[in-house]
Amino acid sequence: MSPKYRSLQAIQAAIANRQTNCSILVEHYLGKIAASGHLNAYVEVFTEEAIARARELDEKYRTDPSSVGRLFGMVVSIKDVICYRGHQVNAASKMLEGFESLYSATVVERLLAEDAIIIGRVNCDEFAMGSTTENSAHGPTRNAADPERVPGGSSGGSAVAIQTDTCLISIGSDTGGSVRQPAAFCGVTGFKPTYGRISRHGLIAYASSFDQIGILGHSPEDIALVLSVIAGPDEYDATALPDPPPAFSFSSQKEGKPEPKRIAFIEETLTHPGLDPAIRQMTVDYLKSLEAEGHQLVPVHFFYLDFLIPAYYVLTTAEASTNLSRYDGVRFGHRSEQAGNVEEVFKLSRTEGFGTEVKRRIMLGTFVLSAGFYDAYYAKAQKARRLIAQRVEEILKDCDLLAMPATPEVAPKLGELTADPVKMYLSDIYTVLANLCGIPAISILIGKHPEGLPVGIQFMAGKGKDVELLIFTEEFLSADRQGGTEELRN
Numbered sequence: 001m002s003p004k005y006r007s008l009q010a011i012q013a014a015i016a017n018r019q020t021n022c023s024i025l026v027e028h029y030l031g032k033i034a035a036s037g038h039l040n041a042y043v044e045v046f047t048e049e050a051i052a053r054a055r056e057l058d059e060k061y062r063t064d065p066s067s068v069g070r071l072f073g074m075v076v077s078i079k080d081v082i083c084y085r086g087h088q089v090n091a092a093s094k095m096l097e098g099f100e101s102l103y104s105a106t107v108v109e110r111l112l113a114e115d116a117i118i119i120g121r122v123n124c125d126e127f128a129m130g131s132t133t134e135n136s137a138h139g140p141t142r143n144a145a146d147p148e149r150v151p152g153g154s155s156g157g158s159a160v161a162i163q164t165d166t167c168l169i170s171i172g173s174d175t176g177g178s179v180r181q182p183a184a185f186c187g188v189t190g191f192k193p194t195y196g197r198i199s200r201h202g203l204i205a206y207a208s209s210f211d212q213i214g215i216l217g218h219s220p221e222d223i224a225l226v227l228s229v230i231a232g233p234d235e236y237d238a239t240a241l242p243d244p245p246p247a248f249s250f251s252s253q254k255e256g257k258p259e260p261k262r263i264a265f266i267e268e269t270l271t272h273p274g275l276d277p278a279i280r281q282m283t284v285d286y287l288k289s290l291e292a293e294g295h296q297l298v299p300v301h302f303f304y305l306d307f308l309i310p311a312y313y314v315l316t317t318a319e320a321s322t323n324l325s326r327y328d329g330v331r332f333g334h335r336s337e338q339a340g341n342v343e344e345v346f347k348l349s350r351t352e353g354f355g356t357e358v359k360r361r362i363m364l365g366t367f368v369l370s371a372g373f374y375d376a377y378y379a380k381a382q383k384a385r386r387l388i389a390q391r392v393e394e395i396l397k398d399c400d401l402l403a404m405p406a407t408p409e410v411a412p413k414l415g416e417l418t419a420d421p422v423k424m425y426l427s428d429i430y431t432v433l434a435n436l437c438g439i440p441a442i443s444i445l446i447g448k449h450p451e452g453l454p455v456g457i458q459f460m461a462g463k464g465k466d467v468e469l470l471i472f473t474e475e476f477l478s479a480d481r482q483g484g485t486e487e488l489r490n
């Protein structure tokens with residue numbers, strides 16, 4: 001499964017040397033998509049369109065090599081919650097079956113403006129709710145490391161798309177770990193920026209104060225480049241940060257010895273009973289190797305660990321219940337054929353259109369927002385969110401980075417978590433923190449579990465420190481300090 005090209009820099013060099021071109025690249029990726037069809041990562045492949053665009057871009061380059069955009073040669077897939085004008089977007093839900101978008105998400109516009117090629121739409125959990133990509137109207141996606149296992153979720157299709165070398169970058173979304181957790185399960189890199197760094201215009205909403213577009217790829221370097229293209233203010237999203245997109249250039253960042261960092265780790269995350277002993281050991285070994293390289297490890301305490309999941313699920317289900325109220329068979333979404341009156345249109349359309357997990361969350365969210373329970377649940381969870389964010393801010397004032405495992409366990413078998421939603425929710429323990437606080441976070445591969453599956457580690461940084469975080473992890477990966485991970489990818 002070793003990718004033909006691991007970075008855009010390598011692709012652009014190969015194009016300049018006439019070893020490849022966009023048409024050859026697209027053909028390569030289409031071949032890989034066909035070969036990995038059994039994993040069900042793609043729900044739609046834009047075959048003709050990608051071929052035609054590659055041809056156009058090759059012509060543009062031939063006429064004037066300096067006229068092409070920054071993402072020339074980059075082939076991208078997008079999660080089925082991102083709108084692309086004239087293309088279907090279903091949020092992996094029967095509710096949006098056949099729905100075609102009338103406009104493109106800001107991220108799509110910006111990718112295309114810099115000459116990226118969008119090759120297809122990838123699978124995910126319904127409305128991005130889930131941790132396994134099994135809650136999908138398109139059927140489950142499978143992990144290429146072991147097809148009996150899930151790829152994680154909700155951006156499972158994105159992670160497998162990178163894992164199987166069917167594109168160079170996949171655009172996902174991360175509300176509570178949906179980019180980082182599947183990246184960890186599939187052995188690729190997954191990055192969630194600071195909240196508001198990338199416009200959410202054209203991203204189908206799950207929980208708006210948590211949702212953030214995320215980027216999956218092989219290297220933090222490619223991810224940083226994509227971030228510099230798609231980030232920045234947007235008149236269509238009032239929550240998009242006003243700062244200009246962070247600048248990033250390939251070589252300049254790499255010169256010189258990396259600055260030693262103060263890396264915090266929360267002791268309670270490593271002693272948590274839910275953490276797999278082998279993952280704990282691998283995380284500790286990895287942190288020690290950082291120390292050996294001159295970085296400083298700073299053990300810290302965080303007493304709110306057991307409040308993360310309750311706070312996250314109370315707040316996100318509340319937001320989801322209001323966000324999803326628009327799908328009523330009248331304004332948006334599937335309309336029941338069985339309905340005899342208006343009330344039945346609402347009731348039956350939603351009953352037929354939504355899957356079990358989405359219904360569970362709408363009910364939970366409606367409950368925590370209801371008059372009698374608002375203070376006990378919703379208002380309390382908001383207070384918990386504030387305390388959690390304050391503590392993390394304190395830690396990141398004193399330290400450059402916060403490290404923790406990406407997931408408590410390796411990828412489970414298909415069906416293992418769907419029967420037990422609470423167990424599934426608890427497995428998000430390490431990823432929801434970054435979304436509760438709005439800080440950037442990345443998961444990278446650190447090695448192979450004794451069970452033969454990929455294991456990731458997660459790093460977070462203070463708000464707005466997206467590029468610093470990416471440069472830091474890029475230094476690790478390019479130093480090839482992980483030993484054995486190359487073999488794992490192959």
Ligand code: GLN
Binds near residue numbers: 174175178316428
């Ligand atoms: N697994 C988490 C959830 O189900 C995260 C999902 C996401 O980040 N979109 O809510």
